[in-house]
Amino acid sequence: MxxxxxxxxxxxxxxxxxxxxxxxxxxxxxxxxxxxxxxxxxxxxxxxxxxxxxxxxxxxxxxxxxxxxxxxxxxxxxxxxVPPAPAEPLHIHELPVNYGGAAGPDLVAVAEALALTPHEVIDLHTSVTYRVMMLGFAPGFPYLGPLPAALHLPRRATPRNAVPAGSVAIAAGMTGIYPTCLPGGWHLIGRTPVTLFDPHGDPPALLAPGDGVRFVAC
CATH class of the missing domain: 3.30.1360.40 (Gyrase A; domain 2)
Structure with a gap:
């Protein structure tokens, strides 16, 4: 309890x-x-x-x-x-992700560090519905959790100067998506073609705190 x-x-x-x-x-x-x-x-x-x-x-x-x-x-x-929000998010987004290769350059290293195969990492990452716990770090950047325990890794020892927009990453028990090209120290395992942040949109961020996110391998 x-x-x-x-x-x-x-x-x-x-x-x-x-x-x-x-x-x-x-x-x-x-x-x-x-x-x-x-x-x-x-x-x-x-x-x-x-x-x-x-x-x-x-x-x-x-x-x-x-x-x-x-x-x-x-x-x-x-x-x-005021009671807490429901355990299951009411609004769920399904986001396609290209895992591995140029889209996810850290996937193989992540799998090795976790004693998993790349396919097992993908299966675990796509197995749950994540909650947008907050937006932060940069406009539209979602902190998503909880990440399956088998995928927990600390941040990279050396951050990258530029992470491509749409990169799907994991670190410190969470997963996230870089909405624009940004520096970052999370492990990149894939990339989504979906636009996460449009400064001219209404609202500008696709995701909002409390939303659910499911990743779909493509």
């Missing part, structure tokens, strides 16, 4: 409040996502944004309209009353 969730908050500058929930895990992430959605839907006057991360929620506000103390008083009953 998982320990009950506990919330802590602290000022984050003069116009923001940072909430953190522990223990870190899937339930904590679901609680953060549900609270963020509820806060956006019922926001008091003066609240500017609610930005979820894996186990935290950053709330920005206009201090001349909404004080930190008033925001905390409004939030406190919500922490116990």
């Amino acid at each position: 998982q320990d009950p969730l506990t919330w802590h908050w602290q000022p984050f500058g003069a116009s923001a409040l940072l909430l953190e929930v522990h223990p870190v895990g899937q339930l904590a992430n679901r609680a953060v996502l549900a609270l963020a959605e509820h806060v956006r839907a019922t926001a008091p006057v003066g609240l500017i944004a609610a930005v979820p991360a894996i186990n935290s929620l950053l709330l920005t506000f206009e201090p001349l309209v909404l004080t930190s103390a008033a925001l905390q008083a409004w939030l406190e009953p919500l922490l116990a009353s």
Whole structure:
């Protein structure tokens, strides 16, 4: 049985409040996502944004309209009353992935490090539905979890200066997709042709926190 969730908050500058929930895990992430959605839907006057991360929620506000103390008083009953998001994501994206070769230059090395074959790595990676736990690092970059335990590896010892857009990667118990050409230290096992981020789109990011993702080998 998982320990009950506990919330802590602290000022984050003069116009923001940072909430953190522990223990870190899937339930904590679901609680953060549900609270963020509820806060956006019922926001008091003066609240500017609610930005979820894996186990935290950053709330920005206009201090001349909404004080930190008033925001905390409004939030406190919500922490116990808002249930976590459903265990199964409601909106699931299926993304095609070309694994290995030029699209996934680290696949063979990953398989060797894990004492698996490349096909076993692919089978494991495509075997589960991942949750978008947060967007971060760069616009539209999804942190997806949980990654099957058999695929857990630390980040690469030496990051790359440029990772192609669409690269599907794993590191530190998570999988992610590089939305644009970026530097990065995750292990590249494949690439999707799907556009993850379009600055002119509405919304610009294809994936949102709380969405589900399934990878399909092609």
